[in-house]
Amino acid sequence: MLLKPPFQKPQITIKVLFLQIISPVDAASFNSALQEYWGMQNIYLTKTARQALWLILSSIKPEPGSEVIVSSFTPVVVPLAAMKAGCQPVFCDVIQDGFVMSPEDAEKKVTKKTIAIVMPYSFGCFSDIEKFTALARKHxxxxxxxxxxxxxxxxxxxxxxxxxxxxxxxxxISKNIGSLNGGAFWYHDRHKKGVEKAMAKFLLNNKPKHNIFDHFRASGVPFINTRFGYWLLRPIIDYYQRGRETSRSIGYDTAEFDSALTNFEAALCHRQLNRYDHVYQRRKMNYQIYENELKNLVKFPSQPFEFEPDYLYAPILVEQQVRARLLNQFQNTLVSDINFAYINELDVLKGISFNTPNRLRVQDEYLLLTLHHSDKLTRKIARQLKLAIIKFSK
Known part of the structure; x- marks a missing residue:
């Protein structure tokens, strides 16, 4: 593969942009579509998921010093959202040989100050909702x-x-339906009063901020998706990502919390939702291709039979030495290691305990495999990785 395929592939296409021009939709339409898709009500749209978390925590009016248990293997925006809501993040270890929070370790982290647990389905993997539900009720x-x-x-x-x-x-842009921006949250009826009050206050003070840059960015995505476009623009993309990580190391970006979702952003999300079942089936098929080719060489996450996963990536565990060589040869093309490791190096989180041995081991052994290609290209990638793993294991 002379021009290696990009690891990420936002799903925005020329067709999606064209449909928005000839038949525009708004945020209210997207909200209705989500409610119909899931068969649920009580859904609010937000600019980002981190904004959703901040609004949720703000709605329960935490006391000063309140603690929120979060995964230690998570994007930095999760603890930053808790801190913006006036809470102290407490980091929980992951399960052994896995990517999701350990309910046993979470219980050890509960104190009199704990008010909430944020339980992620990292990379689309199963998190033991029954154990966490019992833990939340108990405390x-x-x-x-x-x-x-x-x-x-x-x-x-x-x-x-x-x-x-x-x-x-x-x-x-790197999530399941791959739009520009957008998030949502659902609330149980028992939290209706607090949520509606918090959202009314937020929407009164924070109007949608229309940014012409988003239109240009959306228009460029179909070109960046190609091998040539990604190869040509990769230095710029990498520079942009480094800049975002640097800004987050200083603190949270208020723009990512303090503006509402625009109709244009919501419309792109809506178009993506309409075609998501097709994307889901392709990712499911590609995951099975990787499993068939690599199951005797790497570890895939174990899932209970009652769980139907919706994988964003195919996460695997591989020997540390092999992992290093794979990253050296295929980083951000055939494999990636979305870096959660630096979370304990941020200035704003210094002084917070990271007693999480399972996480330390997992972050040195995990890799992500992309699922967005055609089945034909995925088979080629799987075979290339198989040969490389066999070679690097010797």
């Missing part, structure tokens, strides 16, 4: 399902995200 805690990396996953024939007090989703 009278708010349980928030973080579904930022899943959309269509089900447990016991019920969509995940609707099993606790709240559920949050992301529609960002």
């Amino acid at each position: 009278n805690l708010i349980l928030i399902e973080d579904c930022a990396q899943t959309l269509k996953g089900k447990y016991k024939d019920k969509y995940i995200g609707f099993n606790a007090d709240f559920g949050i989703w992301s529609f960002g």
